[in-house]
Amino acid sequence: MKYISTRGQTAPKSFSEVLLMGLAPDGGLMLPERYPQVDAATLQRWRGLSYAELAFEIMNLFIDDIPAADLRRLVGNTYTEAVFGTREITPVRTLSDGIKIQALSNGPTLAFKDMAMQFLGHAFEYVLAREGKCLNIIGATSGDTGSAAEYALRGKAGIHVFMLSPHGKMSAFQRAQMYSLADANIHNIAIEGMFDDCQDIVKALQNDAAFKQQYSIGTVNSINWGRIVAQVVYYFAGYFRATASNSEEVSFCVPSGNFGNICAGHIAKQMGLPIRRLMVATNENDVLDEFFRTGRYRPRSAAKTYVTSSPSMDISKASNFERFVFDLLGRDSVQVASLWQQVASGEGFDLSAELPRIRDTFGFVSGSSRHADRLATIRAVHASDGEWLDPHTADGVKVARELREAGETVVCLETALAAKFAETISEAAGHEVHPPRPVALAGLENLPQHVTVLPNSAAAVKSLIEQVLA
Numbered sequence: 200m201k202y203i204s205t206r207g208q209t210a211p212k213s214f215s216e217v218l219l220m221g222l223a224p225d226g227g228l229m230l231p232e233r234y235p236q237v238d239a240a241t242l243q244r245w246r247g248l249s250y251a252e253l254a255f256e257i258m259n260l261f262i263d264d265i266p267a268a269d270l271r272r273l274v275g276n277t278y279t280e281a282v283f284g285t286r287e288i289t290p291v292r293t294l295s296d297g298i299k300i301q302a303l304s305n306g307p308t309l310a311f312k313d314m315a316m317q318f319l320g321h322a323f324e325y326v327l328a329r330e331g332k333c334l335n336i337i338g339a340t341s342g343d344t345g346s347a348a349e350y351a352l353r354g355k356a357g358i359h360v361f362m363l364s365p366h367g368k369m370s371a372f373q374r375a376q377m378y379s380l381a382d383a384n385i386h387n388i389a390i391e392g393m394f395d396d397c398q399d400i401v402k403a404l405q406n407d408a409a410f411k412q413q414y415s416i417g418t419v420n421s422i423n424w425g426r427i428v429a430q431v432v433y434y435f436a437g438y439f440r441a442t443a444s445n446s447e448e449v450s451f452c453v454p455s456g457n458f459g460n461i462c463a464g465h466i467a468k469q470m471g472l473p474i475r476r477l478m479v480a481t482n483e484n485d486v487l488d489e490f491f492r493t494g495r496y497r498p499r500s501a502a503k504t505y506v507t508s509s510p511s512m513d514i515s516k517a518s519n520f521e522r523f524v525f526d527l528l529g530r531d532s533v534q535v536a537s538l539w540q541q542v543a544s545g546e547g548f549d550l551s552a553e554l555p556r557i558r559d560t561f562g563f564v565s566g567s568s569r570h571a572d573r574l575a576t577i578r579a580v581h582a583s584d585g586e587w588l589d590p591h592t593a594d595g596v597k598v599a600r601e602l603r604e605a606g607e608t609v610v611c612l613e614t615a616l617a618a619k620f621a622e623t624i625s626e627a628a629g630h631e632v633h634p635p636r637p638v639a640l641a642g643l644e645n646l647p648q649h650v651t652v653l654p655n656s657a658a659a660v661k662s663l664i665e666q667v668l669a
């Protein structure tokens with residue numbers, strides 16, 4: 200299986216090459232040259248598999264340069280009850296109104312990014328060892344991505360992680376989660392500035408070709424193909440849990456920001472999984488909802504991105520969206536390149552002529568949710584089911600309730616646990632609430648923290664990295 204770029208100007212690559220890549224050199228995103236097709240007999244056989252066995256079967260269709268026995272061991276070491284809390288890994292439950300919730304949020308950082316990032320940690324270590332290489336990851340985080348990357352890469356041979364976060368801007372829980380890690384290869388750097396400043400420093404270092412080359416600098420952002428392929432697995436797992444037989448169809452509702460999560464759902468559907476509809480749920484940052492309702496894609500600037508109470512969806516340029524548009528346009532890379540030129544110039548584009556195919560062929564629909572909706576949904580689900588939903592998942596449930604048709608089975612993806620967002624839960628409840636936390640995380644805030652505070656300066660970060668790697 201070879202991988203190609205959505206912009207068509209990159210020579211085909213193997214899985215292991217794509218695994219360590221960010222953007223393709225032509226500015227596009229990498230995708231398999233075709234989607235493996237899953238027939239009825241295979242689907243029937245897969246229904247009985249454990250999560251790790253299923254993950255092996257699915258990923259093995261996309262990966263031909265890691266021997267099957269090694270891949271089986273990598274996924275076996277990734278998807279364990281010890282790491283994900285349950286034997287099912289992504290258990291599915293049903294709310295009293297019939298909406299199903301698939302928990303992707305039981306990993307070490309209590310957010311769905313662990314599902315893919317944990318695999319990436321094992322896969323990176325394996326490929327780097329095989330090729331005698333090392334990798335130094337630099338990233339910027341305002342919360343979820345950075346902690347998921349650190350928990351996935353902690354203690355991994357051949358890898359250092361330098362994670363920049365805005366000094367004093369994260370919640371006490373998020374700080375404790377990242378800064379309490381004591382592994383020698385994890386380096387937390389708090390920048391005296393905002394999240395955007397952290398991101399600018401990462402970009403500046405990425406653009407420093409000599410530095411990048413000398414220190415093997417890489418990233419683990421949401422466009423990484425290794426993350427997408429690992430996410431395809433839980434759509435199959437969720438489908439099997441939510442149905443009694445493969446003659447049934449299921450719709451998935453996905454709290455979305457960078458379009459990475461639901462992009463994996465799109466791929467699962469293209470492979471032949473009986474998905475009826477893919478429901479995109481956004482918050483107040485509703486560029487994707489606008490596209491799926493009108494066909495117009497109008498990404499917004501950082502200045503026009505709202506800070507909301509579902510912060511991991513505060514995104515106005517969905518970095519994985521190009522993968523879907525490539526498929527929508529029959530994989531016409533010339534047209535994709537020209538559309539993204541329009542995006543770069545600030546114009547955006549209009550694909551309203553494609554709306555019937557977007558809905559009928561690809562199954563996409565959408566909705567959005569605002570602060571008041573989120574709080575009302577959190578309150579209502581607590582009243583009816585006695586559980587606190589995380590704010591992102593609440594956005595999904597709100598949209599699923601609106602879009603669901605009679606007889607339609609809808610699985611909402613639970614992308615985080617309420618425990619991470621006690622303030623918003625308390626606001627919804629109208630009094631202080633401490634949502635339940637996994638036992639392993641009791642007293643997290645009391646652990647010693649490891650972080651270096653630096654001024655808002657790329658040079659300061661660069662010299663710290665040079666010292667560490669000297």
Ligand SMILES: *Cc1c(COP(=O)(O)O)cnc(C)c1O
Pocket residue numbers: 310311312343421454455456457458459460461511512591614615
């Ligand atoms: C990252 C994240 C999302 C958004 O996922 P995308 O892949 O960016 O669409 C939603 N909810 C939570 C809790 C997240 O961490």
